[in-house]
Structures are given as structure tokens and as C-alpha cells.
Amino acid sequence: MNIAISNASEKPIYQQLFEQISAQILKGELEGGYSLPPIRQAAKELRVSIITVKKAWEELERCGLINTITGKGCFVAEFLSEEMGRIREEMVLKQMVNDVSYYKSFGLTIEEVIELLKKAYTV
Amino acid sequence: MNIAISNASEKPIYQQLFEQISAQILKGELEGGYSLPPIRQAAKELRVSIITVKKAWEELERCGLINTITGKGCFVAEFLSEEMGRIREEMVLKQMVNDVSYYKSFGLTIEEVIELLKKAYTV
DNA sequence: ATAATTGTATATATCGTATATACACAATAT
DNA sequence: ATATTGTGTATATACGATATATACAATTAT
Numbered sequence: 001m002n003i004a005i006s007n008a009s010e011k012p013i014y015q016q017l018f019e020q021i022s023a024q025i026l027k028g029e030l031e032g033g034y035s036l037p038p039i040r041q042a043a044k045e046l047r048v049s050i051i052t053v054k055k056a057w058e059e060l061e062r063c064g065l066i067n068t069i070t071g072k073g074c075f076v077a078e079f080l081s082e083e084m085g086r087i088r089e090e091m092v093l094k095q096m097v098n099d100v101s102y103y104k105s106f107g108l109t110i111e112e113v114i115e116l117l118k119k120a121y122t123v
Numbered sequence: 124m125n126i127a128i129s130n131a132s133e134k135p136i137y138q139q140l141f142e143q144i145s146a147q148i149l150k151g152e153l154e155g156g157y158s159l160p161p162i163r164q165a166a167k168e169l170r171v172s173i174i175t176v177k178k179a180w181e182e183l184e185r186c187g188l189i190n191t192i193t194g195k196g197c198f199v200a201e202f203l204s205e206e207m208g209r210i211r212e213e214m215v216l217k218q219m220v221n222d223v224s225y226y227k228s229f230g231l232t233i234e235e236v237i238e239l240l241k242k243a244y245t246v
Numbered sequence: 247a248t249a250a251t252t253g254t255a256t257a258t259a260t261c262g263t264a265t266a267t268a269c270a271c272a273a274t275a276t
Numbered sequence: 277a278t279a280t281t282g283t284g285t286a287t288a289t290a291c292g293a294t295a296t297a298t299a300c301a302a303t304t305a306t
Contacts, residue, residue, distance in 0.1 A: 012262085012263060012264085013263080013264075014263080014264085019225065019228060020228060023228045023229045023230070026229060027229065027230045038282075038283060038284085039283085039284070040282090040283085040284095048264085048265095049264055049265045049266075050265090050266090050284090051263095051264065051265060051266085052263080052264060052265080054284075054285080055263085055264090057284090068284070069271095069272085069283085069284080070270080070271055070272075070283070070284045070285070071270085071271040071272030071273070071282080071283045071284065072271090072272065072273080072282095072283065072284085073282090073283060073284080074283095074284085088229050088231075089239065091229070092225070092226055092229055092231060092236075092239060093239050093242060093243060095222070095225055095226075096222075096226070096239055096240060096243040097243045097246050099218075099219075099222040099243075100240065100243045100244055100246075102142065102215070102218055103215055103218075103219070104244075105142060105143065105146040106146045106149060106150065106211050106214070106215055107146070107150045107211075108211075108215060110240070110241065110244045113215075113240065113244070114237055114240065116212060116215060116216050116219055117219060117223065117233070117236065117237065117240065118233065119216060120216060120219040120220045120222075120223045121223055121227075121233045121236070123220050123223075135293080135294060135295085136294080136295075137294080137295085161251075161252060161253080162252085162253070163251090163252085163253095171295085171296095172295055172296045172297075173253095173296090173297090174294095174295065174296060174297085175294080175295060175296080177253075177254080178294085178295090180253090191253070192252085192253080192302095192303085193252070193253045193254070193301075193302050193303075194251075194252045194253065194301080194302040194303030194304070195251095195252065195253080195302090195303065195304080196251090196252060196253080197252095197253085
């Protein structure tokens with residue numbers, strides 16, 4: 001499990017977990033059928049409560065990215081690679097629409113936003 | 124006062140207020156020296172507690188966008204237009220660096236992000 | 247002076263996040 | 277079969293951020 005939790009981040013821990021795992025799944029880094037670490041192990045490794053891990057796993061389940069079976073474990077769902085690409089864009093776009101409303105409120109044109117974005121991307 | 128509060132938004136009310144007012148100031152829509160509405164009036168108009176308004180105004184003060192004088196009111200700070208542009212970019216860029224980390228985590232290149240951004244901008 | 251208008255401070259309620267601990271289900275060893 | 281271990285689940289608690297109402301202090305207008 002390759003996860004970095006930041007306590008400094010304004011994002012809640014379960015959200016950080018969710019985002020990083022879902023990104024790994026949708027990049028194909030975690031194959032379909034692969035078993036996520038048991039929540040106790042993940043919790044211990046990340047020095048976090050099992051409830052927090054569970055909450056993240058629940059979000060993954062809700063998004064159809066994993067299948068949870070009580071007593072067995074949590075398994076990465078199977079996707080065609082084109083499907084993965086679509087879902088990935090969908091998730092990013094959804095967030096982006098939110099983000100963009102903020103940029104727009106400052107009266108920035110899309111050209112200006114793109115210029116700033118290039119800066120932001122290199123940070 | 125031209126403000127839209129959404130209770131559905133995941134952003135806290137005071138944050139929405141802060142963002143919208145600061146955008147208006149930095150777009151030059153609210154001129155330097157202009158007096159913001161008294162917190163009670165703003166609170167009544169927006170159907171929100173005066174504490175919530177105060178919290179937003181405090182953030183504006185902290186960012187140097189307004190000057191608060193007890194018993195008198197809150198006044199928009201004076202800026203040169205080039206200064207306004209700089210501050211505006213600064214604020215947007217700061218937020219953008221945050222947003223971009225999410226896009227990056229999905230392994231998207233900057234070109235892909237720009238394409239999605241164009242879509243998001245038209246929504 | 248005093249009343250009205252402005253921002254400020256204190257105490258309270260509610261909700262989301264995070265936690266520990268006890269519970270229930272499934273697989274495995276005996 | 278059944279006891280043990282490993283898995284996810286549910287309940288109760290703590291804490292912090294957000295939002296509120298009400299009382300306080302400073303300024304202005306009369």
C-alpha cells in the first residue's frame with residue numbers, strides 16, 4: 001500500500017485515503033480482483049483508526065470501485081481500460097467544475113486560467 | 124450587496140461570503156473606501172447570523188482587503204489596479220496549486236487537464 | 247447627554263471527523 | 277463439527293469547526 005497521509009492538509013484523512021486509492025485503481029496500478037489490505041492492517045500502517053479507513057473504503061464501495069465482503073475482505077472491481085479512462089475523467093471533471101467556479105468568480109478568462117494552471121502544474 | 128449563499132454547497136457560509144466579496148473587490152466592482160453593509164443588515168439580508176458575517180469580514184480584514192473600524196463600519200481598501208490584478212492571481216494560484224494536486228494524482232498530463240478544463244469552463 | 251448605529255465578545259447548539267471498543271460473519275485449523 | 281483466527285460492522289464517545297443568540301463596547305447623530 002502506497003499512501004501518504006498529511007495531517008497538515010485541510011482535507012479529511014478518509015478523503016485523502018479515498019482519493020489516493022481510487023486514483024491507483026483507475027490508473028490500473030491496483031488490478032481487478034486485488035485485495036485491499038484489511039482495515040486493521042491499513043489502520044496500523046497509516047497510524048489511523050480503523051473507522052477512518054472503513055469510511056474511505058465505504059466511499060470506494062459507493063463509487064463501485066471495490067466490492068466489500070464481510071468476513072473476507074475488499075476487492076478491487078474489474079474494469080475495461082476504456083471504462084477506467086472514462087470514470088477517471090468523470091471524477092476529475094466533477095471536481096474541476098467545482099474548482100472552476102472559483103476561478104470564474106474572479107472574472108478570469110479561460111486563457112488566463114490556463115496560463116495560471118501551467119504555473120500551478122510545475123509547483 | 125450582490126451575494127448568493129448556497130446551503131447545498133460543501134463550502135461553509137462564511138467562506139462563500141469571503142470569496143464572493145473578495146472577488147468583487149479585486150475585480151474593482153467595489154471601489155476603495157466603499158463601506159460594506161453593516162453586519163446586521165448583511166446578516167438579515169442573507170438570512171444568516173451576524174457572527175457568520177463577521178467571520179467572513181474578519182477574513183477580508185486579515186487579507187488586507189478591508190479596514191474595520193469599531194462603531195463606524197468596514198471599508199474597502201484602496202488598491203492600484205495593477206496591485207489588484209497581482210493579488211487576484213495570487214489568490215487564484217494558491218487555490219489552484221491545491222486543486223492541481225488532485226488532477227495530478229490521477230496521472231493526467233497537463234494537456235489532458237487543459238482539455239477537461241475547457242469542458243468544465245463551459246458548464 | 248442620550249439614543250441609535252456600528253463592531254466585539256461570550257456562551258451554546260449542531261454537525262462532521264476521528265477514535266476505541268464490542269459485535270457479527272467467514273475461513274481455516276484441529 | 278467446532279474452536280480459533282481473520283475479516284468487516286455497529287455503538288458510544290471525544291473533539292473541533294461552523295453557526296447561532298444574546299449581551300457588551302465604541303462611535304456617531306440628535
